[in-house]
Amino acid sequence: MDWSHFIFYGAAAAICWIAGAVAAYRSEGVRPAAALSLCGSAIFLVFITGLWISLERPPMRTVGETRLWYSFFVSIAGIAVFARWRYRWILLFSSVMSIVFVCINVLKPEIHDKTLMPALQSVWFIPHVSVYMMAYALLGAVTLFAVYLWLRPSHRMPSEREMQMCDSLVRIGWAFLSAGMVMGALWAKEAWGDWWTWDPKETWAAATWLGYLLYLHLRPGLRRDSSLAFALLVFSFLLLQMCWYGINYLPSAQGASVHIY
Amino acid sequence: MAAGGIPAAFLRYPWSLVAAVNYLYLLVLVYAMSDRFRWLRTLWDGKSCITSLASVLVMIIVYGLVRQDGSKDGLAGVLGFTSMSDSWIFNLMLAALMTSLGIRTVAELGRAGQMAGMLRTGRITDFLHNAARTLVHVSVSVLLVSGIFGSGDKVKCRLTARLGEPVGMAADAEGKAVVLPFSVVLEKFTVDGYPPKLFVFDSEEDALSEDFLSVEEEGVKADVAGWFLSADRYLDMAGCMPGDTVYRELEHVGAVPAVYVTAENLSTGERHAGWVSCGSRIFSSSSLALGSGAAVVMPPPEARQFLSRVSVTDKDGNRDVADIRVNHPARYGAWRIYQAGYDVTQGRWSTVSMLECVKDPWYFLVDAALWLMLVSGALMFLSGGVKGTRGKTEDRPDKNMKP
Structure with a gap:
């Protein structure tokens, strides 16, 4: 399995995800839509596993490889939210988001070689990256949901249930974000003797973590003013993107981060 | 006062420990006195929490945007933002957050009995939610206290x-x-080391090809930048004597990996063959010229x-x-x-x-706090992100916080 096979697996997964999203609108039950979407995620996971075996290392080293996990986890987050809260549109949103990242990887393929620098050969590598990608996926999903609630054509005020769903997703996403940061700190201590060095990646990770933490603390006082809560979610997601790939282009981070790849 | 930097090793043992213990004592004291002196609540009420969180967030965004080179030029340099982790402004804001969080943590710990009651009455989700929140407060407090008071001891x-x-x-x-x-x-x-890789180097572009041939064994082949490369012979430890053009096996200090490679142009069929090696202090490197400024080269293998x-x-x-x-x-x-x-x-x-x-004398404290934070994340996930029924009042510490 190598990168040239990706387009086939990506296309098959995309078809299943779209079919799942359509089934969510057409059928009454949760199972047909969830099963189709899970089928897409399973196909995607088969490619990731095959790539893992052929590379002889986890495909988590390059931005392109992290995009694979992001597509996978966004689809899983979409299915979980659909199964839990029965929002039909979430599968369409998560499918589109996953497919966008599949397309980016198809249009901008990266060379994936087997080398893994010594610092990345740690027991923390796989859990750290996968937990972060899960957090990004959940927080991406809640951002989409917030934008929908904020700008939907009906201009209807969000219901208590809708806001609770936002809060729950942020809480779980923030828990994953915290776990990712902690694992990074434990790994950093093993690798070079510091828990935290204010490397640009770490700085923006702290900003992202604080942004969502601020949301969690502000929400009880913003029961009527949902716009500020949504704005904070969108802003925090911008911080998240700066942390994920934005620092690769940020002038202040050039030559100053060991996390630029 | 607000500009410039905090001297390195601001606090050192035993003063770091003395300061930390007294600071924790003060936090408990402020919490205990908050009923009698209402103004003390302004140190840890909802507004204080939000303000300190937002202030630190803004400072960290500035931290990320300003290059941390210690320069004294410009407004950022004068305010100490180019060396943010040592700057007074940043550390004062962190101290404010640590204080607000610290007193809140004491309050959370004071409700351990209530949480035990939730467990006894079978309100598992409420218990998980409250336990997760308390553990997060405790772990982040310990991390901040040990980070600030222990920084001089490392x-x-x-x-x-x-x-x-x-x-x-x-x-x-x-x-x-x-x-x-x-x-x-x-x-x-x-x-x-990893197996050596063969790239096509373009001297006009001064760049290596994106594709490469990883030589894990003899006989491996790949298309690289319009050339079909074939590794006909591979010697892991080899040397080339002066005046010689052939690499031979050599077990000696300075021995290098060497590959006899054949390159065939995919469009013209033009063929070249020869030895390629990355070289060492003893042996010089060798490349295979392909014409038009291109050559097959081998960078030193990665460790x-x-x-x-x-x-x-x-x-x-x-x-x-x-x-x-x-x-x-x-x-x-x-x-x-x-x-x-x-x-x-x-x-x-x-x-x-x-x-x-x-x-790092504070190692075990930080390590324990980080593991505690992992546990709290797991509890938060297990409680399904659902807010506990008691959370509605507990998120407003200025209203009947104390048991």
């Missing part, structure tokens, strides 16, 4: 160990000598892992032998010794290993 220094030579001195980041309580002797140094076997002897003559790799430091008393680097110009033949010695 010693980090680097030494260069040469094969067979004892070293008892190291240098810190500012180049100051640090006397170690032990001496280190490098007994053995080994590098485990998969490198290992230093060291013996550590303390002042009483006690001797320990340890293997140190990246991500696998050796522990010696309160010290940890890390693999930091080696002489890359000598590659696998390096007789030098760069080691970093770190003494």
